[in-house]
Amino acid sequence: MGVIDEVHGDLDADISLDEFRDAVEEKVEQMGGLADKETAAMLIAHELDEDEVNGVADVEPGMDEVKFIAKVTSVGDIRTFDRDGDDEDGRVLNVDVADETGSIRISLWDEQAEAAKEELETGQVLRIKGRPKDGYNGTEVSVDQAEQDEDTEIDVQVQDTYSISDLSLGLSDVNLQGKLLDTSAVRTFDRDDGSEGQVANLTLGDETGRLRVTLWDEQANTAEELSPGISVEVVDGYVRERNGSLELHVGNRGAVETIDADIDYVPESTPIADLQMGDTVDIAGVVRSADPKRTFDRDDGSEGQVKNVRVQDETGDIRVALWGEKADIELAPGDKAQFADVDVKDGWADDIEASAGWQSTISVLDSGSPTESTESSESSDSETTGLGAFSGDEDEDENGNDDSVDSTGTSATSTTNTNGTTDSTAGEQIEFTGTVVQAGNPVVLDDGEETVSVETTADVHLGQEVTARGELRDGTLDAEDVF
Numbered sequence: 001m002g003v004i005d006e007v008h009g010d011l012d013a014d015i016s017l018d019e020f021r022d023a024v025e026e027k028v029e030q031m032g033g034l035a036d037k038e039t040a041a042m043l044i045a046h047e048l049d050e051d052e053v054n055g056v057a058d059v060e061p062g063m064d065e066v067k068f069i070a071k072v073t074s075v076g077d078i079r080t081f082d083r084d085g086d087d088e089d090g091r092v093l094n095v096d097v098a099d100e101t102g103s104i105r106i107s108l109w110d111e112q113a114e115a116a117k118e119e120l121e122t123g124q125v126l127r128i129k130g131r132p133k134d135g136y137n138g139t140e141v142s143v144d145q146a147e148q149d150e151d152t153e154i155d156v157q158v159q160d161t162y163s164i165s166d167l168s169l170g171l172s173d174v175n176l177q178g179k180l181l182d183t184s185a186v187r188t189f190d191r192d193d194g195s196e197g198q199v200a201n202l203t204l205g206d207e208t209g210r211l212r213v214t215l216w217d218e219q220a221n222t223a224e225e226l227s228p229g230i231s232v233e234v235v236d237g238y239v240r241e242r243n244g245s246l247e248l249h250v251g252n253r254g255a256v257e258t259i260d261a262d263i264d265y266v267p268e269s270t271p272i273a274d275l276q277m278g279d280t281v282d283i284a285g286v287v288r289s290a291d292p293k294r295t296f297d298r299d300d301g302s303e304g305q306v307k308n309v310r311v312q313d314e315t316g317d318i319r320v321a322l323w324g325e326k327a328d329i330e331l332a333p334g335d336k337a338q339f340a341d342v343d344v345k346d347g348w349a350d351d352i353e354a355s356a357g358w359q360s361t362i363s364v365l366d367s368g369s370p371t372e373s374t375e376s377s378e379s380s381d382s383e384t385t386g387l388g389a390f391s392g393d394e395d396e397d398e399n400g401n402d403d404s405v406d407s408t409g410t411s412a413t414s415t416t417n418t419n420g421t422t423d424s425t426a427g428e429q430i431e432f433t434g435t436v437v438q439a440g441n442p443v444v445l446d447d448g449e450e451t452v453s454v455e456t457t458a459d460v461h462l463g464q465e466v467t468a469r470g471e472l473r474d475g476t477l478d479a480e481d482v483f
Helices: 003-009 017-030 039-052 110-119 324-328 370-384
Strands: 064-075 079-081 091-097 103-107 125-135 138-148 174-183 187-190 196-207 210-216 233-240 245-250 257-260 278-291 293-299 303-315 316-321 337-347 352-356 362-367 429-438 443-446 450-456 465-473 477-481
Touching: 003 017, 003 039, 003 362, 017 039, 091 110, 103 125, 103 352, 110 138, 110 303, 174 210, 174 362, 174 370, 196 233, 196 362, 278 316, 316 324, 443 465, 450 465
Parallel strands: 103 138, 210 245, 316 352, 450 477
Antiparallel strands: 064 091, 064 125, 079 091, 091 103, 125 138, 174 196, 174 233, 187 196, 196 210, 233 245, 233 257, 278 303, 278 337, 293 303, 303 316, 337 352, 337 362, 429 443, 429 465, 443 450, 465 477
16 A cells, blocks of 8 residues: 555545545645655645534634534525625525534525535435635635535434433424423623623423523513413424533524423422432422522622422432522422422431522422421421521532521521520520511420421410520420520
């Protein structure tokens, strides 16, 4: 085997041996005898490898020319436009293509566009050569050459309607039906060009899984028009990756529409008894109790909010702290709910608790009856109120939670004992003064910053200000004196 054949054999580029030999001869002639055939072969190989990229994700604006292989996921319509100084209209056809690394739009022009409109179909694999540039929806490639490759397989699914488990990076024009599990508020942001954008999120579920949907600009307001529990269809979405997970994005070309369909969603969850510190998990169960929402001031002067609920499954129970807008979700004792993507953290009294921040999804799967709610609330208040754990970290964490407050929404302050010392650990004598907000068994006191459950036989009434003195055990003050 000659040296030219060896260099050609090491190439990743799509060029035949005869074409490569011709290119080498041409390079030797161009160099005027300054390079022999071996040197010319190496120069040609270097030029070819520079153009070849490993996948769609490697294509970037500013590259002179790229070559890649991708599957057609959608074919648009031919658009015409006026060319300056030319009587004949220009024509352009936009085609979305993808491989396992991502998706990109390619543009074909004039006669090439006309031919492609007749011949191209979704699912075909193309070998593409063109020039990358910045486009309206990101990087686009202006095509110099495109031809079908029937021998290459690309693992990107292309179909009319998708299930969540069918999605893969790079898909566009995705139609997907799902049960609406959660919505977010609309948020605004400033773009680099000075314009203002809007974004909101939905969470959908079907029989194959759960998915976050991101709505941009004029579609973002849809999130505030929809209520969890209904069925919707996403039209013309495109798949992106964020933090290692796939998301479905909806821009101005797409839409989210309500549909009359019964879509099953069966959540997969981790048993509460199996939770470990540091886990990010999905849990599901029945709400045993729900505390009032509390507000607090962060170090930066902004106001935060938190609400605690206690959730029980067949293996155990756990307190779940709902932060930010999650605290606005209506949850009542007796509701069956799923808490997805919650972080398991250190809680009060050496226990663990779950933290639901902006990235979490909370879905009410079944609402409890009024009777169930009343009985559950009465039986569990003593277990879910009381002094919370305090964190020494005064910074806001990655979920938007302020760790300078505990999940009861109170500032990190200790309790004053009767001997004048301060202590916040269970089993110590404490004295607490507050207003009676529950006169049943147990009595619940609130001083405006904290609530404490008090075991006592004292006769008190709602709104009365009292002081309870006794031993704090397992979140409940066992009162020796109430005065």
